[in-house]
Structures are given as structure tokens and as C-alpha cells.
Amino acid sequence: VHLTRASANMFIISSALITLLVNYAIQSCEIHNQSDFITQETSLYDKIMKDYKPKLPAISTVANNSRAAPDIPRFEVSVVLSYLKLISVVEPQQKVDFIMEYRMRWNDERLKWTSSDYCGINELYLAREDVWVPEVTIVDAIATTDYREDFKKFARLNSSGSLEYFVPTVTSTACQIKIRNFPFDTQICAIKVMAQTFSARQYGIKAKSLATAYAKMGNGEWQIRNVSVRSEMVDNGEGSLIEINYFDVLMIRNPSFYVTVVITPSFIINVLCIFGLFLKADRMTKLGVALTNILSLTFILGILATVVPKTDEIPKIGVFVVVNLALMVGSLGIVVLISYIRIGESESEQKKEKLEDGSTADRSTKSTKSMRALKGTLHILLQLANLTNFLVLVL
Template structure:
């Protein structure tokens, strides 16, 4: 055992950093060397300082479709070389890295260019910056980012949105600081907090160079989860529309028909006041689903008006002549082909047999299939067009 201890003491070295080593290093860097965080950390001030940025997403906090705002939570990982913060580890007990508050060293004045609030310094005073012995600095400011995002709700609730987070060195031009992406896209945290309404589809990161500045743009593509909207809003609207159409299956001479029609229409109107709070409230684009709802509401209103007129016509006495168009429709429903020339010859007896009740019944059959066809076509078109954006 003594032999091994002797050999290790001769041929090996051990490092044990003490608080004295850390204190001596801090004194050397910030006092003896007179480190100044106002000076760009390059021994050659004519050389551009390269700064690399990556973004890790922790969660989507919310989306405001009226204000066109995306709120996300995450942190940036920013790397650069500080030529003024280097040391020899063997001189300080093998100390390889150091942590200091972010306000004690030079940092690029990176800010969110398309932010929703005033310009503020990234991070907080208590956040520590990691410094390696070779001068490599890593800064991880955690923040809630509120960014402007142009939201297009045309395909609601199957819409997909693309939003950008653009970071720029606000005061320093591209000859002083050059910003570049550190990763190909947005890094997703392993502890990502899922959002009840939106899910992340893809992301990307790009460098952009303009005349006086450089910027890094992180793009995130999100898609709405349509299940809640379909189950709680779309499906009830479809069922109410069907109830409205089946009004024509109720005999017009039954007094409850008009009450049924008005009740369904009022239910539709009350439900729409609830649905309107969940629809995207923006005048920039009109959701296809809003157009679909308007079509169903207009059709429901026409059904109420037609039912009201029919209720008045069916109470007319037998002496009142049935309108010619209703007579022709009724005879066609009987399976007889009627033309103007034939009508003037031999069908006078058949026309006299047409009553108001039979005429209204024939009209109801025709209107039922017309409204049902409009309902099926509008529903299919709305879902096909909106669903094209959903994958």
C-alpha cells in the first residue's frame, strides 16, 4: 500500500479546489486584471465577436387571437468567447469553471425584436453565467416570451399557425457582434408542458443578416386540437340544423309545428351566443366555420318563415283556389306529368281535386329535400376545405 502511495505521489497529481482557489481566481480576473463589463471581451477590438444562440421551449402558455399574440415559456442558451476571462486551471487547484452573476460580465444586448412588451434585459440578477477556463461563456436566461404572431383563423378549428421569435443584438451592429444559430431548430424540453388546445408540429432556426445587424429567427409551427370544438360546438350545431330540417316532416295542420320550429330556432340562437365566445374574434379573416354557421342560421330562419306562411295557407277554405304552381307541384308528386298544353285540355278535374293540405304536403316534401341537400353539401364542403389543413 505504501508503495502505491509513493508511486502516485511521484507520477500523479491531484487537484482539490478550495474556496481560497475560487477567491484568488475572482480576485485575479476582476480586481487584478481590472475586468470591465462595459468593454467588448476581445483582445482585438476590430474582430467581430461571434455569439451562438439556441432556444429550448418549455411550454406554450397561451395564444390571443384578438391581439395576435403568442406567449411561450423557455430559455435561451447563448455562447461566446470571452478573451478577458481565461486562466490556467493548474494555478488554481485544477479549477476548470466558474459561476458568476450575469450582471458581472459583458453580455450581448440580445432582445426579442417582435416582442409585445418594452425592451428588457434577458434573464434575472440571480441567474449565474458559466465561464470555462478557456474563456467559453454560457448564459441560460429563462423567460416568458410574448411575441407578435399573424394568426389566420380561416380554417378554424383545423387551423395551423406559424409564429416567429426573432432575437437581435439591439445596439451592436454586425461588425461588433454576429449572431448565429446554435441548433437547427427549437429544442423541446423533456419536461414540455402540453397545451390543451395547441400542439407543436415542427420548428426551425435561421440566421438573417441585414445591412447593420444580424438576427436569429426561431420558427414554431403549431396546430389546433379540434376535438373539443367538434364535440362541444360543431356537433350540436349539426344536430340542431337537422332538427330544423325535419320540421317539414311534421304535418302543417298540426298546431305544434310552428311552436316546434320557433323553439328549435331559439335554441339555435341561444347556442350561438355561447359559441361566439369561442370563435376567433378577428376581422382580418373569416373562419369557414363561421360561414357554415351563418348558412345554417339563415336556413333555419327561412324554415320558420315558410312554416308560418304554410300555417296560414292550410287554414284556407276549400273555396279558395290553390295556387297554380302548387297544383302543378302536387300533380307531379302524384306521378302525372303536367305541361301548359295538357293543362288547357283535360286535367281540369285533377286540378279541382287538389286541396290546400295536399298542396302544402307536396311543398313540404320538396323543401325537405332541398334543405337536406343544402345541409349535406354545406357541411361536406366546410369540413373538406377546413380539413385540408389538418394532418
């Protein structure tokens, strides 16, 4: 009986001591000010960083067939495109410049902790050089720059070992520009993301896009209509897989500048010049008008040559200007030819000996009417050809 009572008393005393210790621990873990938080944060940082090696990637390289245990899943990092802004499209160099901002998310098993052990601290912000950051390379990039200073680069760490790292870049990427429908063209430029160091069997990238405000992504000349994501596995020929993720950017050009400055003026000037060539005027005046228009069209061709890339495709606007040039040269040639025909007929009529002959006067009148009808027909045909050339381009 005495032993039972002693045991009961010991149990009661132990329970009371445990309760007191728990209450003391809870009270001692309360964070009342910034100083208390920094103390706990420093303790947590020292604990998780004690044996952590930031230069050692958190990637399993053990072959799956070397053990009986279930396969270790490959390491995966999410790349979430959060913002995209088109800066410029340089057609002659076939490159596109973007402001590209994305977030990287991954798990590192070495950086876990129990938040209740550190007064409920669930997150830490660590400097970039303190943690291992997975490789994410933008391929086919002429240049890519993280425009932040080093002291502004931090990763957010969760108690579960989940990390998030924000990367704002200015990226210049190569893009094949298809100029067949220039300036009414649509382009698809792919921003390619991959890991160049690690095998796709051990390391994977999951690309996502949260960028939805497409109307604000373009610039004055281009409008972005869509950003889609796709992934592709490629065998490098040596038995190793390469995973490439694509952010496909669909862009549509705003043709207003070229319609206003090149296409419409060229069409109107051709209409007026063709009309002017068939008016009654001396040959030198007509020649001056035609040559002026030909020089202006040649100048426009020179401008287009500096804007579009040198490829095997000929842009529609180039065909439009060349056809306009051909119409102008053809109109000038027709008018000059008609003038020489009329001069030849006049000289032959003057050599007639019987100027008073009524039959000769009738033939002259018929010849004049035939010439006018020919000129009118050619004028209409040339104007229709000019209009057709314009409509084929803009429709």
C-alpha cells in the same frame, strides 16, 4: 579540466534544484479538501478580475479598412433554444404566451487562464453582475420576464474564455393569427431575436434549437409540430445592417372542443328542426321550434365573436353558423308560405257551389298530392343543403 568539472557539477546541482522546485510546486498545488480548492479559486478570481471591466463589451469597433492586418472577426453569441412550452394563444389580442428557456454561449478573450497554474481548475461560476453578458433581445414581445431571483443568476466560465449563461423566461409575443380555417387552423408564430444596440457588422447572433419533444410543448388546445430556425439581414435605411433570427413555431389546433360543442350540435339541431317544421302541427308550434333554434344559433355567433380576432377574414365556422341560420329562416319561411297557400286553397274550395261534384273532389285530391310532393322535395333539398354545409366545414 577543473573548469569543466566545476561546470558539470554546477549543471547537476541546477538540475537537481529545478527538479526539487517542480516537485514542490506539484505537491504544493494538490487540492486535498474544499478549503484548498476555495483558496485556489479565490486566487484565480482575483487574478482574472483584477483589470476586467464588466461594463465594457468585448466587441471590436475598429474599422477593418483602418489597418493592414487581417480583418478582426465580428463578435458572435450562440443562442440555443433548449426548452419551449406553449402556455396560451389569445386570439382576440393576437398574442401567444410561451415558457422559453435558452442558453447563451460566447467567448471573452479577457477571461482566459492556464488551468495548470491553478491546480487544474478549468471552470468558474461567476455571478451575473461580475461579467459582461451580450445583448439578446426578443423583439415583438409584449412582455418577457426572467423569473429567477438575482442571486440565482450565474454564468459558467471556461479557462479558454468561453462563457455560458442560462436564461429562463416567460415570453408573451405578438403573433398574427390567421382565422380563415378556424377551428381547423394551423398557425406559425415567430419568436424574433436580435441585438438592438450593436451593428450586425460587429455583432452577430447564431440561433439554434435543441427542443425536440414537440408533443410535450403544446397545451390542451394546441399541439406544436415543429420549431425551425432562420436568419435574415435587414437594411435599416441608414447604411446599417440589422440581423434578425427567427424561431418559427408551427402549431396545429385541436378542434375537438368546437366540433363537440358547436359544430355537431348545430348540425343535428338543424336536421331535427327542419324535419319538425315539415310535420303536421299547428303553426305556432312550428314557429316556436324555429325561433328557439334561431336564438341558439345567434348565441353561438356571439360566442365566436368573443373568441376570434376582428380581422378582414371570416372563419369557416362563422360561415357554417350563418348558413345554418339562413337555412333555418328559409325553412320557416317556406313552411309558413305553404301553410298560407293551403289555407287559401281551402277557402276557395269552400266557396264552390257544387261540393258534390266529382270533378271538384278530383281537383282537391290532385292539389293535396302536389302539395305533399312539393313539401317532400323542399324538405329533402333543405336537408341536403344542411349536410353539405356541415361537410364543407369538417372536410
